Amino acid sequence: MKNSIISLTFIFAFVIAVTAQQKPVLEKEGTLIKATYYFENGTVQQQGFYKDGKPHGEWIAYNNQGKKIALGQYNAGVKVGKWFFWNQDILSEVDYNDSRIAAVNQWKNSQPLVSNNQ
Numbered sequence: 001m002k003n004s005i006i007s008l009t010f011i012f013a014f015v016i017a018v019t020a021q022q023k024p025v026l027e028k029e030g031t032l033i034k035a036t037y038y039f040e041n042g043t044v045q046q047q048g049f050y051k052d053g054k055p056h057g058e059w060i061a062y063n064n065q066g067k068k069i070a071l072g073q074y075n076a077g078v079k080v081g082k083w084f085f086w087n088q089d090i091l092s093e094v095d096y097n098d099s100r101i102a103a104v105n106q107w108k109n110s111q112p113l114v115s116n117n118q
Contacts, residue, residue, distance in 0.1 A: 022037055022038075024036055024037045025038070029049070031051065032049040032056065032057065033049065033050045033051075034047070034048075034049055035047070035048060035049070035050060039064045041064060043062065043064060043065070043066045044062055044066065045061065045062060046059065046060065046061045046062070047059070047060050048060065052076070054074070054076050054077030055074035056074050056075065056076055056077070057073065057074065058071070058072075058073055059072055059073070059074060067086070069085065069086050069087070070083065070084065070085050070086070071083065071084045072084070078098055078099050079096040080096055080097070080098075080099075081095070081096060082094070082095055082096075083095075083096060089108055089109045090106055090107070090108050090109075091106065091107045092104065092105070092106045093105040093106070093107075
């Protein structure tokens with residue numbers, strides 16, 4: 001399980017590295033700069049904030065169909081707190097402490113929440 005979380009983390013880091021080569025749309029919001037990266041098809045790929053040139057606050061990543069695949073927090077460029085990764089029917093929760101994985105939990109959605117059966 002930890003290996004799959006590490007893989008997801010590397011994928012998210014790769015997405016950040018690839019999008020760093022793209023030109024984001026930047027908007028000033030108070031003391032932060034909001035950055036929005038787009039896929040070639042025009043859908044949002046990633047959105048988050050920078051403070052003093054470092055990722056800061058909430059960051060969200062999406063796949064090219066617009067479905068959320070990752071959500072996490074940075075504090076001055078350091079991953080902190082709970083990060084969530086969605087991969088098909090698996091939700092992974094990764095707790096970070098100073099950008100290091102402190103704990104991992106996974107949930108698999110094997111049953112629908114709503115049924116049309118009566």
